[in-house]
Amino acid sequence: MTTTSAAERPTAPKRGIHHQPPSMKVLVVKILLLAIVDAVAVFAMTALFFQRDWLVLTIVALATLLVNVIYLNPGMLPAKYLTPGLIFLALFQVFVIGYSMYIAFTNYGDGHNSTKDDAVAALISQNTVRVEGSPAYRVQVVEGLPGLGLLATAPDGRVLVGTAEQPLEPVDPGAVTMDGQRATAVDGWTTLQLQDVLQRQQEIASLQVPLSDDLNDGFLRTTDATNGYVFQSTYVFDEDADTMTDTVSGTVYRDLGEGQFQSDDGQVLGTGWQVGVGFENFLYPFQNQKFGEALIWVTIWTFAFAVLSVGLSFFLGLFLALTLNDPRMRSRKVYRVLSILPYAFPSFLSALVWLGLFNTEFGFFNEVLFGSADIPWLTEPWLGKFSVLLVNIWLGFPYMFLVCMGALQSIPEELTEAATVDGANGFQVFGRIKFPLLLVSTAPLLISSFAFNFNNFNIIYMLTRGGPRMAGVDENVGHTDLLITLVYKTAFEAGTRDYGLASALAIIIFIIVAAVSAISFRQTKALEDLN
Amino acid sequence: MSIDIDPIATDEPEQAPRKVVQPKMSFRKWARELGWRHLIGIAVVIFATFPIIYVLSASLNPTGTLTGSNELFRNLSFENYVDLFSDPRRPYAAWFMNTMIVGIATSVGTVFLGALAAYAFSRMRFTGRRVGLLSLILVQMFPQLLAVVAIYLLMRGISDIFPFIGLDSLIGLIMVYLGGALGVNTYLMYGFFNTIPASIDEAAKIDGAGHARIFFTIILRLVAPILAVVGLLSFIGTTSEFVISSTLLTSPDKLTLAVGLFRYVSEETNSNYPIFAAGAVIAAIPVMALFLYLQKYIVGGLTAGAVK
Numbered sequence: 001m002t003t004t005s006a007a008e009r010p011t012a013p014k015r016g017i018h019h020q021p022p023s024m025k026v027l028v029v030k031i032l033l034l035a036i037v038d039a040v041a042v043f044a045m046t047a048l049f050f051q052r053d054w055l056v057l058t059i060v061a062l063a064t065l066l067v068n069v070i071y072l073n074p075g076m077l078p079a080k081y082l083t084p085g086l087i088f089l090a091l092f093q094v095f096v097i098g099y100s101m102y103i104a105f106t107n108y109g110d111g112h113n114s115t116k117d118d119a120v121a122a123l124i125s126q127n128t129v130r131v132e133g134s135p136a137y138r139v140q141v142v143e144g145l146p147g148l149g150l151l152a153t154a155p156d157g158r159v160l161v162g163t164a165e166q167p168l169e170p171v172d173p174g175a176v177t178m179d180g181q182r183a184t185a186v187d188g189w190t191t192l193q194l195q196d197v198l199q200r201q202q203e204i205a206s207l208q209v210p211l212s213d214d215l216n217d218g219f220l221r222t223t224d225a226t227n228g229y230v231f232q233s234t235y236v237f238d239e240d241a242d243t244m245t246d247t248v249s250g251t252v253y254r255d256l257g258e259g260q261f262q263s264d265d266g267q268v269l270g271t272g273w274q275v276g277v278g279f280e281n282f283l284y285p286f287q288n289q290k291f292g293e294a295l296i297w298v299t300i301w302t303f304a305f306a307v308l309s310v311g312l313s314f315f316l317g318l319f320l321a322l323t324l325n326d327p328r329m330r331s332r333k334v335y336r337v338l339s340i341l342p343y344a345f346p347s348f349l350s351a352l353v354w355l356g357l358f359n360t361e362f363g364f365f366n367e368v369l370f371g372s373a374d375i376p377w378l379t380e381p382w383l384g385k386f387s388v389l390l391v392n393i394w395l396g397f398p399y400m401f402l403v404c405m406g407a408l409q410s411i412p413e414e415l416t417e418a419a420t421v422d423g424a425n426g427f428q429v430f431g432r433i434k435f436p437l438l439l440v441s442t443a444p445l446l447i448s449s450f451a452f453n454f455n456n457f458n459i460i461y462m463l464t465r466g467g468p469r470m471a472g473v474d475e476n477v478g479h480t481d482l483l484i485t486l487v488y489k490t491a492f493e494a495g496t497r498d499y500g501l502a503s504a505l506a507i508i509i510f511i512i513v514a515a516v517s518a519i520s521f522r523q524t525k526a527l528e529d530l531n
Numbered sequence: 532m533s534i535d536i537d538p539i540a541t542d543e544p545e546q547a548p549r550k551v552v553q554p555k556m557s558f559r560k561w562a563r564e565l566g567w568r569h570l571i572g573i574a575v576v577i578f579a580t581f582p583i584i585y586v587l588s589a590s591l592n593p594t595g596t597l598t599g600s601n602e603l604f605r606n607l608s609f610e611n612y613v614d615l616f617s618d619p620r621r622p623y624a625a626w627f628m629n630t631m632i633v634g635i636a637t638s639v640g641t642v643f644l645g646a647l648a649a650y651a652f653s654r655m656r657f658t659g660r661r662v663g664l665l666s667l668i669l670v671q672m673f674p675q676l677l678a679v680v681a682i683y684l685l686m687r688g689i690s691d692i693f694p695f696i697g698l699d700s701l702i703g704l705i706m707v708y709l710g711g712a713l714g715v716n717t718y719l720m721y722g723f724f725n726t727i728p729a730s731i732d733e734a735a736k737i738d739g740a741g742h743a744r745i746f747f748t749i750i751l752r753l754v755a756p757i758l759a760v761v762g763l764l765s766f767i768g769t770t771s772e773f774v775i776s777s778t779l780l781t782s783p784d785k786l787t788l789a790v791g792l793f794r795y796v797s798e799e800t801n802s803n804y805p806i807f808a809a810g811a812v813i814a815a816i817p818v819m820a821l822f823l824y825l826q827k828y829i830v831g832g833l834t835a836g837a838v839k
Contacts, residue, residue, distance in 0.1 A: 047692040081651035085644035085713040092710020097673050099681040323568045335572040339579045344822035348771040348789035349811045352796050353586045356804045362597040458773050491680045499680050506677040
């Protein structure tokens with residue numbers, strides 16, 4: 001793959017030379033594509049406008065503008081070719097890396113999902129009770145663009161409409177259809193028929209329409225879709241004092257800057273919000289000794305798993321390559337094709353196939369090979385490690401076998417001959433000449449194989465889900481967990497999802513892998529081909 | 532990507548002279564020099580093929596549990612294959628289709644985006660080119676896998692605006708995969724693009740072809756082999772991907788094979804295994820057939836990469 005350095009070749013297009021006007025067909029295609037992109041962008045911007053997400057709106061607008069400039073401008077040729085890929089790269093690779101880092105410094109997760117305003121609104125609206133003796137409104141369930149709403153006729157005759165997000169507002173009396181004392185329809189909204197009401201009972205019963213912008217004023221709710229009552233929260237938020245008060249027990253909860261309301265005796269309200277927590281996620285393992293120890297074990301096992309997987313499958317592959325490399329052997333080809341089958345088998349299925357073989361009660365190993373034994377292949381800490389390694393070697397050795405075979409054959413025969421003439425025996429030729437040469441040529445593959453196995457999520461998760469669980473650790477950490485499966489479990493499978501901690505762990509993995517790769521690639525000069 | 536080293540195909544020419552040199556060996560000499568190699572070969576072949584034979588046998592066994600599958604090939608029937616397609620709670624056909632859609636769309640997208648970028652890097656000189664090439668490699672150091680939390684949250688945010696490209700949508704998943712389109716693949720293509728003589732571009736330019744015409748009608752045809760390699764690698768990588776697809780996809784008929792079969796077999800390994808086995812065999816046959824058909828090139832590519 002050696003090529004003449006591209007810089008030496010006179011390839012750079014000289015601008016201006018080939019600026020014929022593009023053909024009609026090209027122009028039409030170009031404008032059509034651009035129109036589609038712009039239409040999608042405008043749609044997104046409209047949606048963002050209604051969500052009042054100004055930051056993202058600005059970014060989308062700028063990006064769209066940039067795309068249009070690039071493609072409508074006759075110059076900027078490289079940008080025309082790079083932009084499509086870069087858009088995806090920027091969003092789903094670069095942005096998510098930055099976002100991961102941001103999340104790692106927050107308490108984002110279950111109970112801390114949104115902003116403080118949202119948390120306050122949620123706390124207030126989750127704890128409403130009917131205000132005794134409050135007047136009944138006559139209501140009609142209606143549906144409009146913003147979703148389900150209530151059309152309410154107040155006891156004093158005013159007609160109001162609102163949804164869960166929009167507080168009740170008076171409507172123009174001219175637009176209302178009245179049925180006696182009760183408004184039944186209003187322009188711009190569809191009145192729900194009895195049938196729909198019955199079908200969407202639950203949705204209607206949980207609908208709370210705020211009376212005003214201040215949620216402390218209360219909500220209008222209905223249970224029978226004809227009469228509405230005022231509900232007020234048992235929690236009252238005092239904006240000036242920044243406290244949440246439980247009016248039933250009288251407890252005052254304060255915001256101490258940790259993304260939640262806490263009472264003086266340490267009680268915490270369930271719904272909190274997202275705040276920056278500095279290095280707390282990174283310090284968590286140090287503060288929780290049990291988790292810290294578990295994390296050290298997981299890290300050691302992750303290294304051991306990656307090194308052993310690469311090392312053992314390399315040596316098995318090399319051994320096989322040497323064994324089958326004898327030209328006098330008949331049916332070498334059959335052995336080779338059959339032994340690389342695991343490499344051809346879709347890798348996402350392999351672990352599941354072995355899952356059946358390893359099954360404690362009914363699996364082939366226990367039932368047939370070990371005479372109905374109950375060996376816990378996947379559920380005992382050390383056996384579990386052994387089993388996942390075995391499967392990973394099964395998956396990995398054919399690749400190493402092929403690589404070693406190619407590398408061995410590319411070592412010039414003269415070296416062997418010269419060494420033999422100098423009096424070296426077979427082992428010396430291999431140990432002092434062939435093996436070092438082999439290592440040099442396969443080193444980059446071994447490094448990338450290490451990096452891959454360091455994050456070999458599928459094999460671990462599909463076989464053991466990281467289990468068996470370590471005793472005495474509150475978090476769900478298992479004996480065969482790799483760091484990456486721990487990230488996944490912390491973020492998506494824990495009782496309370498903790499995105500912040502998971503992202504912090506991901507960053508730790510990144511630092512480890514980057515350091516290992518940087519150190520090893522520095523010696524392999526992989527980057528020297530760049531020109 | 533030269534494919535001159537091919538350990539499997541090199542067998543044939545060697546066999547003829549061997550018979551002349553070594554017409555007959557005594558059994559002891561044979562056992563000492565070659566017999567043990569055969570023993571090792573047989574042992575490794577058993578290790579390598581047994582799980583595959585087992586899953587094939589389980590898929591043909593009509594008893595319907597793992598226990599019955601332990602006696603290899605005792606009963607043969609296609610019952611499991613029929614059952615596989617008959618339960619709407621386990622829409623295997625939909626999973627298969629989804630996997631194909633995601634795999635093909637991603638690999639086509641990856642090839643296209645990567646080829647565009649590789650063309651720019653290979654044929655144009657602009658400020659930031661070298662830095663761009665370097666940063667493509669550096670960005671890949673952080674695999675998407677590690678950012679799975681951020682990807683999930685990003686897609687949840689996109690769902691609020693565009694539900695059909697957010698969570699639980701194949702388009703959303705494909706877009707996430709395309710985030711990795713530039714990177715190692717571009718680098719691979721860049722190397723290959725550089726081997727196409729620039730004089731071809733020059734000649735076309737003199738004949739009045741514009742850059743787009745040169746790219747689409749001339750260069751893309753000349754680099755077809757690398758496009759095929761990158762497309763295949765991307766297809767294999769995408770169809771085996773589990774972490775991101777399992778976090779983004781939720782409803783049963785939107786799953787890919789990897790996620791669907793995993794959830795199915797792990798919820799009740801014993802009773803679901805035979806039907807899983809049938810699904811695995813159907814999923815594996817095209818891949819293995821393709822692999823064996825292309826093995827000469829794949830093996831050649833691998834070893835060329837190793838001994839570059």
